[in-house]
Amino acid sequence: MLIAALRRVLLSVITLVMLAVFIFIATEIMPGDALDVSLSADEIAMIPPERLAKMKQDLGLDRPAHERLLAFLNGAITLDFGKTLISKTPVSAIIGYPLRNSLILAGAVLLIAIPLALAIGIAAAFWKGRAVDHLVSTGSIIGYSIPEFVIGTILVMLFAVAWPIFPATITASTRDPALTLLASSPLAVATVLIGSIAYLARLLRTGMVDALASDFVERLRLTGIPEWRIVFLHALPAAVVPSLTALALYAASLVSGIVVVELVFAYPGLGQELVRGVTRREVHVVQAIALCSAAVVVALNLLADLAILMLDPRTRRA
Amino acid sequence: MSIVNRRDLLQGGAGVALLAALDASLLGEAVAQEQPKRGGTLAYAQLSANRRSAGPNNSKHPYFIVDANTKQIWSTPTWVNPELGLELEIATKLEPADDSLKVWDMTLREGVMFHDMTEMTAADAVASFDYHRQNAPFARQITKVEQTGKYTVRFTLEAGNAEFGYVLAEYNSPIMKAAPLETIGLDGIGTGAFKIVQSDPNRLMILERFESYWRKGLPHLDRIEIHNREGQQESALNGLRSGQFDAVMNIDGRAALQFQNDPNFEIETARGGYSFVIQMPKHPGSPFLDKRVRQAFAYAIDREAIVRVAYSGRFGWIGNDSHLMVTDAAFVPRAGGRDVAKAKQLLAEAGHPNGINLGTLYWSPQLPEAGRYFQVLQQSVKDAGITLAIEERPNDGYIQFRTGDNDLSKGNFHKFAMTAVGSRNPGISLFRMRAAFVESGHWRGPEHDKYLALYNQAMITPDAAKRKAIYAEMQAILHEEVPAILPAGGNTLMVKRKHMRNMPYHPQIWSIRYEEIWRA
Numbered sequence: 001m002l003i004a005a006l007r008r009v010l011l012s013v014i015t016l017v018m019l020a021v022f023i024f025i026a027t028e029i030m031p032g033d034a035l036d037v038s039l040s041a042d043e044i045a046m047i048p049p050e051r052l053a054k055m056k057q058d059l060g061l062d063r064p065a066h067e068r069l070l071a072f073l074n075g076a077i078t079l080d081f082g083k084t085l086i087s088k089t090p091v092s093a094i095i096g097y098p099l100r101n102s103l104i105l106a107g108a109v110l111l112i113a114i115p116l117a118l119a120i121g122i123a124a125a126f127w128k129g130r131a132v133d134h135l136v137s138t139g140s141i142i143g144y145s146i147p148e149f150v151i152g153t154i155l156v157m158l159f160a161v162a163w164p165i166f167p168a169t170i171t172a173s174t175r176d177p178a179l180t181l182l183a184s185s186p187l188a189v190a191t192v193l194i195g196s197i198a199y200l201a202r203l204l205r206t207g208m209v210d211a212l213a214s215d216f217v218e219r220l221r222l223t224g225i226p227e228w229r230i231v232f233l234h235a236l237p238a239a240v241v242p243s244l245t246a247l248a249l250y251a252a253s254l255v256s257g258i259v260v261v262e263l264v265f266a267y268p269g270l271g272q273e274l275v276r277g278v279t280r281r282e283v284h285v286v287q288a289i290a291l292c293s294a295a296v297v298v299a300l301n302l303l304a305d306l307a308i309l310m311l312d313p314r315t316r317r318a
Numbered sequence: 319m320s321i322v323n324r325r326d327l328l329q330g331g332a333g334v335a336l337l338a339a340l341d342a343s344l345l346g347e348a349v350a351q352e353q354p355k356r357g358g359t360l361a362y363a364q365l366s367a368n369r370r371s372a373g374p375n376n377s378k379h380p381y382f383i384v385d386a387n388t389k390q391i392w393s394t395p396t397w398v399n400p401e402l403g404l405e406l407e408i409a410t411k412l413e414p415a416d417d418s419l420k421v422w423d424m425t426l427r428e429g430v431m432f433h434d435m436t437e438m439t440a441a442d443a444v445a446s447f448d449y450h451r452q453n454a455p456f457a458r459q460i461t462k463v464e465q466t467g468k469y470t471v472r473f474t475l476e477a478g479n480a481e482f483g484y485v486l487a488e489y490n491s492p493i494m495k496a497a498p499l500e501t502i503g504l505d506g507i508g509t510g511a512f513k514i515v516q517s518d519p520n521r522l523m524i525l526e527r528f529e530s531y532w533r534k535g536l537p538h539l540d541r542i543e544i545h546n547r548e549g550q551q552e553s554a555l556n557g558l559r560s561g562q563f564d565a566v567m568n569i570d571g572r573a574a575l576q577f578q579n580d581p582n583f584e585i586e587t588a589r590g591g592y593s594f595v596i597q598m599p600k601h602p603g604s605p606f607l608d609k610r611v612r613q614a615f616a617y618a619i620d621r622e623a624i625v626r627v628a629y630s631g632r633f634g635w636i637g638n639d640s641h642l643m644v645t646d647a648a649f650v651p652r653a654g655g656r657d658v659a660k661a662k663q664l665l666a667e668a669g670h671p672n673g674i675n676l677g678t679l680y681w682s683p684q685l686p687e688a689g690r691y692f693q694v695l696q697q698s699v700k701d702a703g704i705t706l707a708i709e710e711r712p713n714d715g716y717i718q719f720r721t722g723d724n725d726l727s728k729g730n731f732h733k734f735a736m737t738a739v740g741s742r743n744p745g746i747s748l749f750r751m752r753a754a755f756v757e758s759g760h761w762r763g764p765e766h767d768k769y770l771a772l773y774n775q776a777m778i779t780p781d782a783a784k785r786k787a788i789y790a791e792m793q794a795i796l797h798e799e800v801p802a803i804l805p806a807g808g809n810t811l812m813v814k815r816k817h818m819r820n821m822p823y824h825p826q827i828w829s830i831r832y833e834e835i836w837r838a
Binding site: 030036039043044047048049051084087089090093094153156160161164167168169171173174175263264265266268275276279 | 361363372373374375376382454455456458516518519520521522543545547548549550552553554556557559560561562563715717718724754
């Protein structure tokens with residue numbers, strides 16, 4: 001098992017290095033640079049071309065690509081992504097709180113979504129083919145397929161404009177405590193939650209249906225074990241194990257992929273900072289956020305793999 | 319040496335004027351008929367943010383907060399009023415030392431306090447402009463700034479500039495508390511009506527009333543909350559509808575219209591906020607090398623249709639093919655209007671009796687209406703037999719995309735493309751049509767040289783009226799030569815709740831006087 005685990009760790013490291021190179025290339029081919037973006041057309045109109053070239057040189061924008069790649073890889077290893085090009089602020093200071101906030105939002109959503117999705121998925125599987133199952137199946141398809149910005153907008157119109165009980169846009173500060181942030185973000189949480197519950201419930205329902213129809217559950221029933229014990233102590237673990245990788249990837253996508261929700265509600269997370277970094281051509285910020293997001297995906301995937309290794313002996317031979 | 323009075327300043331701003339102390343009645347519009355109330359908060363969303371991302375260490379620095387809000391916290395020596403005229407603000411006097419207009423003497427108001435209750439002196443102005451001249455494009459023309467007394471400062475410029483006063487009104491010209499170049503401005507301490515109490519980089523800034531503000535009795539408001547909603551218009555409008563915000567700045571005209579019938583809101587607009595320039599490359603082989611083609615193109619465009627469609631007929635104005643805004647006192651309307659027959663005749667004379675294909679006009683979505691603006695333009699010129707394709711390019715790298723090399727022998731020409739133009743004084747705006755700058759599209763020849771000679775003459779003409787006459791002559795050259803076309807422009811727009819009073823908008827949004835706003 002140890003060798004299998006080490007192999008997965010090594011693969012994760014290789015994946016991260018490849019991703020780092022890919023991220024660097026992606027930011028390299030972005031048109032424009034931080035200087036162009038930081039100056040308005042009115043301001044550029046007043047600067048002679050030779051002065052503009054000198055300003056680019058001062059910002060290091062004329063350094064060869066291989067030099068910048070090595071600096072980026074070195075920074076990735078030491079977790080020092082340098083400073084922003086224009087304001088000379090450490091990148092870690094720029095992305096620290098947004099990263100925390102994205103983790104808070106994702107964490108809150110998962111804390112609510114997982115138990116609810118478990119309950120719904122189990123109920124749908126247990127009463128497969130009945131009204132509950134149809135309701136869950138239809139509801140989860142609708143919940144998962146409606147884009148989050150549509151759900152968010154509907155929630156805002158209903159609960160912030162027509163019936164103003166929640167804030168329409170988040171006015172909390174980036175550095176506010178977690179509870180303050182969450183208290184001002186109920187509609188953002190609800191928006192992500194709807195899609196999350198729909199996805200996870202559907203995932204768990206499928207696993208539970210398979211588990212409840214399996215031979216070992218049939219044998220357990222013949223031995224007279226109470227149905228609730230079969231469901232919760234035997235079928236549920238069997239259903240969860242195959243879903244772990246999908247669950248891990250989904251959790252990672254919540255951290256790195258809720259840009260739309262952040263924009264709809266102005267949630268001060270990583271997505272907003274990424275959009276700002278791209279807009280301002282602050283490549284160090286973009287690279288750091290992209291790499292952090294990639295690292296979260298790889299790390300959660302690795303954790304899921306290791307968990308499966310522990311829970312399912314068959315995988316250790318792979 | 320001519321001494322110009324306040325009226326002269328308002329008309330074009332030259333060198334300057336000795337005004338007595340500036341009091342509340344001098345600045346801004348007359349206060350509304352209702353008696354202003356003291357207290358309350360203004361919370362607003364700002365859709366146009368600073369182009370420079372701030373971090374925790376510099377988010378109180380005037381260069382890194384949202385540009386539009388600089389003057390709430392800091393004061394500048396001069397101020398540009400909504401008619402784009404120049405007025406003195408924290409300076410009580412600004413005048414050239416001699417006829418070269420290269421050396422300017424400024425006297426600062428006495429008794430102006432910083433937020434830390436120390437008095438502002440010339441030392442602060444010198445330290446501030448020493449920083450600005452090294453970091454702000456408009457102030458780079460200052461070669462030296464020196465203290466000549468406790469409240470007096472001397473600026474030396476690289477060339478004469480009759481409109482130097484406008485440089486001192488820019489959002490990057492605030493007077494900060496003196497400090498070494500590395501740290502000046504980072505404390506966020508200014509002499510403005512409001513002081514910073516909380517700053518969340520790129521997101522939120524909370525300001526509170528400064529009780530010792532130099533304009534006695536102001537500000538009216540206790541507190542201002544500025545929420546950055548750059549690129550998030552829907553989020554901002556949701557905040558407005560739900561009552562979280564009192565106003566949203568820089569809103570798109572079409573979005574603003576949804577509030578026009580709502581009794582709780584008002585649309586505030588400032589005429590002459592911005593326009594679009596179409597640069598026409600005049601390199602060998604280009605159809606734009608022939609002046610008649612350029613003239614035909616200018617005659618063929620249905621500018622009224624652009625205003626009607628792109629600006630809902632209410633929020634736009636017709637341009638005059640110079641970079642001046644309609645609000646500017648020096649703006650001279652282009653004579654004649656649309657003339658399709660004349661356009662056809664000019665094309666025929668140029669050897670295109672059956673019409674002409676001008677190739678592809680590139681545009682980027684710098685402003686929300688850009689797409690519909692250029693579609694109308696494309697359709698309208700068809701009537702004169704002018705065909706052109708329009709192609710959208712991303713904002714990213716657009717400046718580099720449309721800019722070629724001024725040296726035509728290199729074969730890297732400027733593109734046939736548009737870009738947005740902001741609201742500035744004639745000294746800056748008319749300078750944009752020089753051959754060395756991309757927007758003139760390689761404009762060369764005796765008329766260009768005459769244009770530039772007039773410009774140089776204007777810059778050393780202290781008399782505002784004479785300067786205005788020179789600007790009119792320059793615009794006449796542009797109308798005849800058509801080096802570039804600026805068909806129409808838009809007004810800056812804001813939607814606000816009606817309980818916010820005395821909150822008119824401004825073509826330069828950073829020049830709004832927030833201290834005069836009050837909450838009913």
